[in-house]
Amino acid sequence: MTVGSFSILFQYFNQLLGEVDEIFSVLFGLESFRVAKMRINKLLSIKNEVDGKKIISRIESIYVHDFDISLHRNSPLFVKKLNCTFSSPGLYIIKGKNGIGKSTFLRTLIGLYTPIKEGEVLINNENIDLINKKKLRENNISCLFQDVPLPSCTVAEYIRDKHTNSNSDQNEAFKKVFYSSQFNIKRILDRKMDELSTGELQLVKLYSAFLKEKVDCYLLDEPLANIYPELQYDTLNLLKQMAQTKLVIIISHDLQFEKIGKTIKVG
Ligand SMILES: Nc1ncnc2c1ncn2[C@@H]1O[C@H](COP(=O)(O)OP(=O)(O)OP(=O)(O)O)[C@@H](O)[C@H]1O
Ligand SMILES: [Mg+2]
The missing domain is CATH 3.40.50.300 (P-loop containing nucleotide triphosphate hydrolases)
Incomplete structure (x- = not known):
């Protein structure tokens, strides 16, 4: 084969590869279009949450x-x-x-x-x-759930909105838990939420749940999880105090609670 015919052949071969490449990119494009269409259809098929209209002034x-x-x-x-x-x-x-x-x-x-x-x-x-559950969550209930994704912010930013107009700080039982020698929220205000220890994080989440104090019901999923025993005792006292005027519903495997509340058995 002469150098001339080789270079022509090489040119055609390159052109052919280019075409094949284009066919594949069209196929890949089609596939991602198909996946995107499927996802859009799936999203469009999600029904809007149908919420009730009734507003509850206080949960009795x-x-x-x-x-x-x-x-x-x-x-x-x-x-x-x-x-x-x-x-x-x-x-x-x-x-x-x-x-x-x-x-x-x-x-x-x-x-x-x-x-x-x-x-x-x-x-x-x-x-x-x-019942309008959105309003119920906003006005009547404060919750603590375990598996909620954490925002990437500082403790101060996390609690800022809820902290305004809160009188909890003046409450002795509250101070014993959140401003004590074992734990003081003021010392960790500048720390990032995702850098806290599991116990610190739990106490910040509890603090934040308790600051929402205009509500009439607290739903707390495992409030004592990862908390130091002495602080657990003080937290129990705080919960007991709160339950004198409000409805406090707790999920817990902890036997300490059995002495201070009514037990509801699931299963
Ligand atoms: N959205 C969901 N879709 C399918 N299964 C779910 C969903 N949510 C929860 N489950 C399942 O329902 C069951 C009950 O879960 P749930 O978290 O309510 O248990 P739990 O009593 O709180 O348990 P634990 O004491 O371990 O926290 C589990 O088997 C869980 O996998
Ligand atoms: Mg659970």
Whole structure:
């Protein structure tokens, strides 16, 4: 083969490769278009959360009757349908085995999770489906959940909004937990939330939940988790005090709670 014919052949070969390359990029383009279309269709098929209209001024009672939740293909979550009543003021401890559905129950109660439900839940004798859960979460309830993604900000930024107009700082039982020698929130205000120890983080989340003090109900999922024993004792006292005027519902495996509240068994 002469040098001339080799260079012509080489040129055509390169051209051919270029075309093949283009065909592949069109195919890849088509595939990503197909995936994007599928995702858009999936997003469009998500139904808007249907929230109720009724506004609750103060939570007086929560009545749960033959309640169950369906998670996968209509199989019920609870081993036994849930029947219980929470009356304000009062301290209630929800107990039950791991994975029995305690956290899912509380999330469903306040509309953070909207699975298929069975039975009925009434707040002040109103069906929860008719109650505006967004307003309920804003005005009536303060929550502490374990598995909430953390914002990348400092402790001061995390608590700033809630701290305004709070009188909790003057409360002795509150000070014993959050301004003590074991833990003082003031010392960690400049620290990043995602750099705190698990115990520190838990106390900041608790602090933040308690600062929302205009509410009439506290839902606390494992409030004592990772807290130093002496502080646990002070936190129990604070919760006992809060439950004298408000409804405090706690999920806990901790036996200490059994002495100070009414137990609700799930499962
Ligand atoms: N969105 C969901 N989709 C499918 N399954 C879920 C969903 N949320 C929770 N589950 C399942 O429901 C069951 C109950 O979970 P839940 O977190 O309520 O249990 P729990 O009683 O709070 O347990 P623990 O004491 O370990 O915190 C678990 O098996 C969990 O995997
Ligand atoms: Mg849980």
